[in-house]
Amino acid sequence: MFESLQKKLSGVFKNLSGKGKLTEKNIKDAVREVKLALLEADVHYKVVKEFVEKVKEEALGEKVLESLTPDQEFIRIVRDSLIEIMGGNKNNKINISKNPAFIMLTGLQGSGKTTTAAKLANKYKKKGRNPLLVAADTYRPAAIDQLIQLGQDIGVPVFSGDKKDAVKITEDSKKYAQRNLHDIVIIDTAGRLHIDEIMMKELEEIKNILEPEEILMVVDAMVGQDAVNSAKEFNDKLDLTGFIITKLDGDSRGGVIISIQYITNKPVKLVGVGEKIDDLEEFYPERYVGRILGM
Amino acid sequence: FSGRTLDEDTLEELEEILIMSDMGVDVVEKILEELKDKYHNKITDQEDPLLILRDIMVSHLSTSPLILDTSNAPLVVLLVGVNGSGKTTTAAKLAKIYMNYGKDVVLAAADTFRAAAIEQLKEWGNRLNATVIAHQKGSDPAAVVFDAISHAKAKSKDVIIIDTAGRLHTKSNLMDELKKIKRVVQREIEGAPQEILLVLDGTTGQNGIIQAKAFKEAIDITGVAITKLDGTAKGGIAFAINHELNIPIKLVGLGEKEDDLQIFDPVKYCNALLGIEE
Ligand SMILES: Nc1nc2c(ncn2[C@@H]2O[C@H](COP(=O)(O)OP(=O)(O)OP(=O)(O)O)[C@@H](O)[C@H]2O)c(=O)[nH]1
Ligand SMILES: Nc1nc2c(ncn2[C@@H]2O[C@H](COP(=O)(O)OP(=O)(O)OP(=O)(O)O)[C@@H](O)[C@H]2O)c(=O)[nH]1
Ligand SMILES: [K+]
Numbered sequence: 001m002f003e004s005l006q007k008k009l010s011g012v013f014k015n016l017s018g019k020g021k022l023t024e025k026n027i028k029d030a031v032r033e034v035k036l037a038l039l040e041a042d043v044h045y046k047v048v049k050e051f052v053e054k055v056k057e058e059a060l061g062e063k064v065l066e067s068l069t070p071d072q073e074f075i076r077i078v079r080d081s082l083i084e085i086m087g088g089n090k091n092n093k094i095n096i097s098k099n100p101a102f103i104m105l106t107g108l109q110g111s112g113k114t115t116t117a118a119k120l121a122n123k124y125k126k127k128g129r130n131p132l133l134v135a136a137d138t139y140r141p142a143a144i145d146q147l148i149q150l151g152q153d154i155g156v157p158v159f160s161g162d163k164k165d166a167v168k169i170t171e172d173s174k175k176y177a178q179r180n181l182h183d184i185v186i187i188d189t190a191g192r193l194h195i196d197e198i199m200m201k202e203l204e205e206i207k208n209i210l211e212p213e214e215i216l217m218v219v220d221a222m223v224g225q226d227a228v229n230s231a232k233e234f235n236d237k238l239d240l241t242g243f244i245i246t247k248l249d250g251d252s253r254g255g256v257i258i259s260i261q262y263i264t265n266k267p268v269k270l271v272g273v274g275e276k277i278d279d280l281e282e283f284y285p286e287r288y289v290g291r292i293l294g295m
Numbered sequence: 296f297s298g299r300t301l302d303e304d305t306l307e308e309l310e311e312i313l314i315m316s317d318m319g320v321d322v323v324e325k326i327l328e329e330l331k332d333k334y335h336n337k338i339t340d341q342e343d344p345l346l347i348l349r350d351i352m353v354s355h356l357s358t359s360p361l362i363l364d365t366s367n368a369p370l371v372v373l374l375v376g377v378n379g380s381g382k383t384t385t386a387a388k389l390a391k392i393y394m395n396y397g398k399d400v401v402l403a404a405a406d407t408f409r410a411a412a413i414e415q416l417k418e419w420g421n422r423l424n425a426t427v428i429a430h431q432k433g434s435d436p437a438a439v440v441f442d443a444i445s446h447a448k449a450k451s452k453d454v455i456i457i458d459t460a461g462r463l464h465t466k467s468n469l470m471d472e473l474k475k476i477k478r479v480v481q482r483e484i485e486g487a488p489q490e491i492l493l494v495l496d497g498t499t500g501q502n503g504i505i506q507a508k509a510f511k512e513a514i515d516i517t518g519v520a521i522t523k524l525d526g527t528a529k530g531g532i533a534f535a536i537n538h539e540l541n542i543p544i545k546l547v548g549l550g551e552k553e554d555d556l557q558i559f560d561p562v563k564y565c566n567a568l569l570g571i572e573e
């Protein structure tokens with residue numbers, strides 16, 4: 001469906017002024033191709049605008065204009081700038097230094113919180129830890145059943161308290177975890193819209209009770225331009241520690257990965273790559289640049 | 296916008312609105328070309344560029360009503376889509392719509408894969424007082440569908456709504472499973488499934504087009520149900536799907552409750568997308 005950016009760029013740079021020298025027009029055309037590729041990948045409009053301005057400025061510097069392989073040089077600038085938005089090519093680990101360590105999962109409806117909670121618990125169980133899952137979604141039909149079934153599959157207990165009040169369940173889970181010597185506690189919350197004030201308040205209350213080391217927003221890789229609105233609002237209300245991007249096993253470009261990190265300055269820590277329990281991976285920015293640019 | 300002319304600034308603002316609605320650059324360019332043409336050649340009585348744009352968008356939306364006629368009962372509605380888009384909830388809300396028209400509805404729990412998907416639909420069945428046909432987790436979804444059809448025939452039900460497991464359009468084995476479900480329905484009831492609805496998350500970006508294309512190619516889609524438009528997402532991808540693939544939008548999801556599903560209204564949708572107050 002998409003022609004690769006690489007191809008388009010070499011096309012742009014082929015029409016040089018004859019002497020093998022780049023002109024400003026070449027750079028402008030190349031920048032336009034990058035802009036289109038990023039928009040096609042669902043990077044937010046305003047993020048794209050600011051980003052390409054920066055790339056243009058840098059590309060107009062000597063290095064590209066004088067280079068014998070300007071397309072390579074140009075792509076390098078784009079790549080490096082994208083990786084910089086993602087905080088450099090390092091993996092940001094989940095913090096679990098406290099005992100018990102509380103990890104709270106939040107996000108919009110259907111993004112993959114419950115599945116990811118179980119995946120995370122499974123990961124720690126395999127490492128010899130003693131995790132507890134907490135079912136604090138009292139709204140969606142059978143949400144608690146879902147987590148209980150997943151917990152059974154992986155042999156991790158699920159605390160669901162009175163099954164009625166998410167804040168109360170959270171409070172009680174804290175005592176339960178301490179009594180039963182759980183060293184990692186993962187809280188699954190109900191999906192909610194960032195504009196739902198009552199529901200956002202509930203998350204703030206849960207946060208205040210647990211003082212979690214990690215407050216992660218679980219985000220669907222297929223989301224488009226609206227991602228920045230929800231991520232910004234969740235971050236403003238909860239001061240997130242990072243993101244988990246799910247459903248990257250599909251063919252979406254995942255431009256959301258750029259947008260939300262650019263807007264919130266919080267890292268992506270893990271990615272979901274399937275529906276199965278082991279389909280959770282660490283996030284390395286470099287891997288996603290090619291995907292986002294369609295190369 | 297009213298009183299404004301279609302200068303570079305206005306065009307850029309409109310482009311921004313449209314791209315931020317997830318309509319996609321290609322479609323946005325085409326629509327804006329048409330706007331310029333209409334505006335400059337005065338092929339419209341409107342003065343306000345925003346309203347001209349709205350009218351152009353509305354004129355592009357090919358609509359097709361949700362099938363309500365059950366005289367050749369049972370009417371079969373198959374819901375498909377990627378993971379978490381809102382299929383199960385939409386199945387329940389849709390049951391409510393048909394029940395409001397006095398139809399007898401049976402729900403088929405053909406998501407036998409995801410944890411507690413069956414319980415989720417059963418819970419909805421309880422709330423709505425509608426029958427849910429279900430098997431064990433892990434069983435063959437096509438067998439569930441077969442049973443739901445037998446039940447509907449035996450009890451003279453009007454409508455069968457089939458909830459399927461979420462699947463990414465890139466997974467061919469899962470797409471084959473859908474084809475099998477469709478074949479069973481076709482074999483058991485002539486002319487069915489009358490509706491095959493793609494349930495699309497309203498926050499979806501450009502991948503939505505690829506999804507729609509893949510589901511269309513695999514099992515043919517009769518319409519789109521776009522969910523979660525009660526948030527701040529505009530759902531412009533549904534316009535792009537309609538425009539590029541000629542698949543009508545039929546339903547709009549506006550919340551998590553049983554009554555939060557509306558029949559698609561092109562003018563309302565375009566107004567909301569463009570931020571025009573009604
Ligand atoms: N393909 C794929 N599917 C995923 C992934 N993560 C989750 N899912 C699926 O996405 C759907 C939604 O997942 P849930 O875990 O129920 O999402 P949730 O955020 O808890 O949903 P709510 O509680 O309703 O807000 C399910 O069908 C999951 O199997 C992933 O990485 N890849
Ligand atoms: N705000 C809002 N939430 C919705 C809407 N439709 C569905 N949801 C929520 O989205 C989440 C996922 O909905 P489901 O109906 O379980 O989605 P699904 O497509 O069946 O998911 P899988 O079976 O896991 O693929 C749930 O939390 C629903 O309550 C809607 O129109 N608006
Ligand atoms: K989703």
Ligand SMILES: [Mg+2]
Nearest residue numbers: 113114137143
């Ligand atoms: Mg959940």
Ligand SMILES: [Mg+2]
Nearest residue numbers: 382383406412
């Ligand atoms: Mg479902």
